[in-house]
Amino acid sequence: MKRRVLVFAMAATVAAAALPAMGQEVIRLSTTTSTENSGLLQYLLPAFETKTGKRVHVISVGTGKALEMARNGDVDVTLVHARPSEDKFVAEGHGVNRRDVMYNDFILVGPPADPAGIRGSKDVLKAMKKIADSKVKFISRGDNSGTDQMEKAYWKEAGAKPEGSAYVSAGLGMGEVLNMAAEMQAYTLTDRATYGAYKAKTGLAVEVEGDPKMFNPYGIIAVNPARHPAVNYKGAMQLIEWITSAEGQASIASFKVDGQQLFFPSAKH
Structure with missing residues (x-):
C-alpha cells in the first residue's frame, strides 16, 4: 500500500512539473533536414526557448515540403536553403520578413576509391559530367529539397545526367541518402554540415x-499573417529576431562537429 501511495505521489509530482511545459506557447518551424541532421537546431534552440519561455516545434523535411507547409499555414515560420524558391514564396505573398541567417556549402562525396576520377576538382559541372560518363551510381535526394533543386540545376548546366540504374532517386532525407551512397558505393551531392555529422558512419570521401x-x-x-490569421506571427518574429541577432549568430558560429565549424552566420545588422 505504501509503495502504491509513493508511486502515485511521484506520478503526481511529474504531472505537476509537466503542466507549465504543456502550457508553453509553441512556435511551429518547418526546416530542412540539414539543420536537423547536423545537430544545429538541437544546439541552438534551447537558448531561445529558455530566454523566451516558448517552445519551438521543429518539422524537418526538404525545402520544397517546408515551403509547402508554410504556404498552407501549417507552420508559423520556415528556415530553408533554396533562394529562388524563397524569393518566389515571398513574391507570391505567402511569406514576409525574409532574413539571411547563415551559409555553408555543397560538396560532392563518394567512394574513397573514386571510380569516376573526380577527386580534387574545383569545377562541379565538369565533375558531374564525368560521373554521368563513367556510369557510376549517383544517389539523388529526389525530394524537391534545396539540395535536390541544386543537383538538378547542375545536371542541366552540365548537359549530362546518369541514365537507367546508374541514377537512383531516393525520395529521402540527406542522412539517409548518405547511408545509401555508402552502401552502394555511389556518389551524391550533400551539404557539408550533414556530411560532417555522417562522415564517420559512412566513410564517404569529399571528392x-x-x-x-x-x-x-x-x-x-515568417508566414504571412494576412494569408493565415491563425499563425503565431509574433512568435515567428521573435525566433527570426533572435536567430539573426548577435547572440543567435554567435551561437551558429560556435556550433562545431569534430572541431569543424559547419555553418557561417550571414545576418545583416
Whole structure:
C-alpha cells in the first residue's frame, strides 16, 4: 500500500512539473533536414526557448515540403536553403520578413576509391559530367529539397545526367541518402554540415569542393499573417529576431562537429 501511495505521489509530482511545459506557447518551424541532421537546431534552440519561455516545434523535411507547409499555414515560420524558391514564396505573398541567417556549402562525396576520377576538382559541372560518363551510381535526394533543386540545376548546366540504374532517386532525407551512397558505393551531392555529422558512419570521401557554384545560403521567413490569421506571427518574429541577432549568430558560429565549424552566420545588422 505504501509503495502504491509513493508511486502515485511521484506520478503526481511529474504531472505537476509537466503542466507549465504543456502550457508553453509553441512556435511551429518547418526546416530542412540539414539543420536537423547536423545537430544545429538541437544546439541552438534551447537558448531561445529558455530566454523566451516558448517552445519551438521543429518539422524537418526538404525545402520544397517546408515551403509547402508554410504556404498552407501549417507552420508559423520556415528556415530553408533554396533562394529562388524563397524569393518566389515571398513574391507570391505567402511569406514576409525574409532574413539571411547563415551559409555553408555543397560538396560532392563518394567512394574513397573514386571510380569516376573526380577527386580534387574545383569545377562541379565538369565533375558531374564525368560521373554521368563513367556510369557510376549517383544517389539523388529526389525530394524537391534545396539540395535536390541544386543537383538538378547542375545536371542541366552540365548537359549530362546518369541514365537507367546508374541514377537512383531516393525520395529521402540527406542522412539517409548518405547511408545509401555508402552502401552502394555511389556518389551524391550533400551539404557539408550533414556530411560532417555522417562522415564517420559512412566513410564517404569529399571528392569536389570549393566551386563558387556550391555556395549554400539559408534564409528564414515568417508566414504571412494576412494569408493565415491563425499563425503565431509574433512568435515567428521573435525566433527570426533572435536567430539573426548577435547572440543567435554567435551561437551558429560556435556550433562545431569534430572541431569543424559547419555553418557561417550571414545576418545583416
